[in-house]
Amino acid sequence: MMTPAERGMALAEEPDGPRGKGLYYVRTLGCQMNVHDSERIAGVLEAQGYRPASLEQARALDLDLLVLNTCAVRENASKRMYGTIGKWARLKQANPQAQIAVGGCMAQKDRERIARRAPWVDAVFGTKNIGDLPGLLDRARGQHRPQVQVSDRLSAFPADLPAVRGSKSSAWVAISVGCNNTCTFCIVPQVRGRERDRPLGDVLAEVERCVAAGAKEVTLLGQNVNSYGYSMGQRDAFSRLLRACGGVEGLERVRFTSPHPAAFTDEVIAAMAETPNVMHQLHMPLQSGSDRILRAMRRSYRSERFLSILDKVRRAMPDAQISTDVIVGFPGESEEDFQATMDLMGRARFSSAFIFEYSPRPGTPAAAMEQVPKPVVQERFDRLLALQERITQGNLDSFVGRRAEVMIAQRQGRRDGMTHRVTGRERGGVLVHVGVPEGQPVPEVGDLVACTITGAGKHYLTADPDPSQGQAYALSH
Numbered sequence: 001m002m003t004p005a006e007r008g009m010a011l012a013e014e015p016d017g018p019r020g021k022g023l024y025y026v027r028t029l030g031c032q033m034n035v036h037d038s039e040r041i042a043g044v045l046e047a048q049g050y051r052p053a054s055l056e057q058a059r060a061l062d063l064d065l066l067v068l069n070t071c072a073v074r075e076n077a078s079k080r081m082y083g084t085i086g087k088w089a090r091l092k093q094a095n096p097q098a099q100i101a102v103g104g105c106m107a108q109k110d111r112e113r114i115a116r117r118a119p120w121v122d123a124v125f126g127t128k129n130i131g132d133l134p135g136l137l138d139r140a141r142g143q144h145r146p147q148v149q150v151s152d153r154l155s156a157f158p159a160d161l162p163a164v165r166g167s168k169s170s171a172w173v174a175i176s177v178g179c180n181n182t183c184t185f186c187i188v189p190q191v192r193g194r195e196r197d198r199p200l201g202d203v204l205a206e207v208e209r210c211v212a213a214g215a216k217e218v219t220l221l222g223q224n225v226n227s228y229g230y231s232m233g234q235r236d237a238f239s240r241l242l243r244a245c246g247g248v249e250g251l252e253r254v255r256f257t258s259p260h261p262a263a264f265t266d267e268v269i270a271a272m273a274e275t276p277n278v279m280h281q282l283h284m285p286l287q288s289g290s291d292r293i294l295r296a297m298r299r300s301y302r303s304e305r306f307l308s309i310l311d312k313v314r315r316a317m318p319d320a321q322i323s324t325d326v327i328v329g330f331p332g333e334s335e336e337d338f339q340a341t342m343d344l345m346g347r348a349r350f351s352s353a354f355i356f357e358y359s360p361r362p363g364t365p366a367a368a369m370e371q372v373p374k375p376v377v378q379e380r381f382d383r384l385l386a387l388q389e390r391i392t393q394g395n396l397d398s399f400v401g402r403r404a405e406v407m408i409a410q411r412q413g414r415r416d417g418m419t420h421r422v423t424g425r426e427r428g429g430v431l432v433h434v435g436v437p438e439g440q441p442v443p444e445v446g447d448l449v450a451c452t453i454t455g456a457g458k459h460y461l462t463a464d465p466d467p468s469q470g471q472a473y474a475l476s477h
């Protein structure tokens, strides 16, 4: 077996060997935008000759490059990042030739501080510097010191970089980056910058390339997806994009995340309802049901406007699955404000909700406001969660006995060995575990299965159809 030093030399001499320029592994923290950025990081590295490590190699730290793509939005983001980098110091002890790189929103925010606190990190790259990573790694190797590159301005849209996509049947396509809003709890505008939109033709060309490569489903991504086009003076651009996706041959499903209620226009609702391959799924962040708190959060809509959007969506698409994000315990939230959120959640009847206890993000205006005591926040969180869980369960139960069309994402579902289950999502995005009836064909990833829903779990549905009882099971490729 080669020593780490010998391996480093072999890599330098034989970049076309089985390890290429080196084996890499990317660990991703945070949202879909970060997951998609990691696909770009992988694409950039592989274009330079790096090879992906298997999970076993990553677990055994049999690696030449570890990349951490960080998130600044979640609670304790800084602690999590430094904790992970601290653990990764082991890699350098075992293999001094190996390199460590840190990117994403925390890298954008902390910059040189990362290299100072963790000098074993070789490269720190910002959210707008994914394409610079291989060069930084080469420089760090040559100069024997950490390299930091964090730009505040986007020179090229990240979508112009190559990507290694995690799924063949479903693809993420970024339509914009950054955000022009100034919500007082949010760090995104600081770390991602102002919104920049991609031209519609570029987005469509990427959608078509994904479909040509085997994707049947595309999710359009943006921090504020429906304000797409505003920066180009085209207020109807998002609805036009949805309708244009309807014309892409072979594209079965189009989803998008996340819209902002302020820019959710009637044109967008009409485009969703009238374009057959746009799914009736909507994740619309509410954040609070109290107008006073919405104002303090600097969210530009009010509760009645929010509810009126939901009404319009449901009138146009009675099967719409609408989910949300809510923050409990925002600074200054009184019991009355919280009750307004409880009332609104009861009226809105979201199919599901991500409920967060407010926690300050350093550098945001809300972090400096007077905080609600932790036990109060916890008690409110429990009350809201209990309410939402009852609503979510009622919604899932309403599927039982109905027919759903499921796109298969995984060939091994729950209790797979016992019931030959496969797993996918129905049109509204709900997870469904499908039992393949005896003697029926087993679907492949990306296939559509029309089946009768026979049960509802806590956050998923099951379909164990019995065709002899008239229950549906039909496969289409």
Ligand code: SF4
Residues within 6 Å of the ligand: 179, 180, 181, 182, 183, 186, 187, 188, 189, 223, 224, 260
């Ligand atoms: S809309 Fe508000 S919460 Fe969403 S990314 Fe922009 S600033 Fe953050």
